[in-house]
Amino acid sequence: MTRVVVTGLGAVSACGIGADALWLAAREGRTAVRNVSFPKLPRQSVPKAARITDESFEMLLRGAQVRFQDRAAILALAAAREAVAQAGLTDxxxxxxxxxxxGSGLGGAETIDRNFTKFIETPTARLDPMSVPKTMASSSASWIAMEWGVTGPTYCISTACSxxxxxxxxxxxxxxxxxxxxxxxxxxxxxxxxxxxxxWEALHVMTATECRPFSLGRNGMVLGEGAGVVVLESLEFAQERGANVLAEVVGYACTNDATDLLRPSAKxxxxxxRRTLQRSGLKLSDIGYVNAHGTGTIANDQAESQALREIFGEGLDQVAVSSTKPIHGHALGAAGALEFIVTLCALREQIAPPTINFLDVDPRIGLKPVPNVALPFSAPAAMTNSFAFGGINASLVVALADRPN
Incomplete structure (x- = not known):
């Protein structure tokens, strides 16, 4: 079976422009969650989110076609350019x-928000004639394909947080x-x-204070935004090009709870x-770090910790587990890619980033993640989880490409 390797990483997040900015913030436990305000939301009850700074976005606009691209597509293209450049792909x-x-959970939210606001305030006003192509969830994938003349299979996966x-x-x-x-x-x-x-405020899943996954006193998630893009290649193709291999994707699986649209299932x-690990061919002891979905909501963290205990058993205490969402925010459709990049970097440096804002172990779940300060580990592989609304689950295992067999 063909081996699949990662040769390029690209990211844009509230932590800054670039995969390095994301990883450094995660490793150092430096949050990008800030106070935000929404002028048309007079009763705003959640004061924080992980929003990309205006200065960073202004830099991205220099290479954008704002007449035709929603903010989501602009972020995706910036991340893709970084990943393709690092991979060294040529025409x-x-x-x-x-x-x-x-993928994208929603697509062109900026365009949707602006047009409906304009329509409500001034029904006779002319709306953006490019609204439809800008709001398509598949728009970002198409812009990336056009940028480099990719004529192979093109998909937009829209499964919420996974x-x-x-x-x-x-x-x-x-x-x-x-x-x-x-x-x-x-x-x-x-x-x-x-x-x-x-x-999102109406859903009552966001915290008005601090996002503290798996911790005693946790009370919700914090929203973020961004884009994460990677270049994957067959090992043979990468070697033929003389590419620098960063890591290997050895396991992937997805399941559906098929029980509830919002409440997560530990099973x-x-x-x-379990399926991801079976496909990877690795032993449980090979996994040294798990980047948890870890939203900071009461139900999600309880279900995920129960699932982790079922898989790893008593060995879970020897696995470094953390959630980096309090640092870069929950970027929904981009979350899995951002966290995949963090996981890969953690594996390469053998450093598990911390779960910041952690107070104490919640006796109802009995899990102590890496608390507040990064922790070294020694292992050839790491896992990252994404468990989405709709009961749609996805897990990935990444391994050191030069690990001993």
């Missing part, structure tokens, strides 16, 4: 043997099957706008991790 490497799989993890997993499967030589894969999300934020999460 000859694209075409029909390259694919694009880039969108980009499934995108990376599906891309890896396509490469592993021999259907394509390489893929540009990941996800993007940008919905920190008045009407969208109001909808579904455990089934997903």
């Amino acid at each position: 000859a490497d694209f075409g029909s043997q390259c694919g694009v799989i880039v 969108s980009s993890s499934q995108s990376i997993g599906l891309a890896a499967d396509l490469v592993r099957s021999g259907a394509i030589n390489s893929a540009i894969a990941g996800g993007t999300e940008a919905l920190l706008f008045d009407s969208m934020f109001a909808c 579904g999460a455990a089934d997903c991790m």
Whole structure:
């Protein structure tokens, strides 16, 4: 079976522009969650989110076509450019043997928000004539394909918070099957706008204080935005090009709880991790770090910790587990890709980033993640989880490419 490797990373997040900015913030436990305000939301009850700074976004606009691109597509293209540049792909490497799989939970939220606001305030006003192509969830994947002339399979996976993890997993499967030589894969999300934020407030899952996954006193998640993109290749293709291999994708699986649209299932999460590990061919003891979905909500953290205990048993105490969402925010459709990048970097440096804001172990779940300060570990592989609304689960296992067999 063809081995699938990662040769390029790209990210845009509230932590800054670039995969390095994301990883350094995660490793150092430096949060990008800030006070935000929404002028058209007079009763805003959640004061914080992980929003990309205006200065960073201004830099991205220099290479954008704002007439035709929503904020989500602009972020995706910036992340893809970084990943493709690091991979060293040339014009000859694209075409029909390259694919694009880039997901988004919603798509063009900025355009949706602006147009409906304009329509409500001034019904006779002319709306943006490019609204439809800008709001399509698949827009980002298409822009990436056009940028490099990728004529191979192109998909937009839209499965809420697991969108980009499934995108990376599906891309890896396509490469592993021999259907394509390489893929540009990941996800993007940008919905920190008045009407969208109001909808999330109405759901009552966000914290008004601090996001503290798995901790005693946790009371909700914090929204973020961003894009994460990786370049995947068959090992043979990467070696032929003389590419620098960063790591290997050895396991991926997805499951559906099929029980509840919003309440997570420990069984579904455990089934997903179990299948992923079976496909990887690794031993449980090979996993030294798990980047948890870890939203900081009471129900999610309880279900995930139960699932982790079911999979790892007593060995869970020897695995470094953390959630980095309090640092870069929950970027929804982009979350899995951002966390995949963090997981890969953690594996390469053998440093588990911390779960910041952690207070104490919740006796109801009995899990102590890496608390507040990064922790060294020694292992050849790491796992990252994405457990989404709709009961859609995805897990990925990444391993050191030069690990001993």
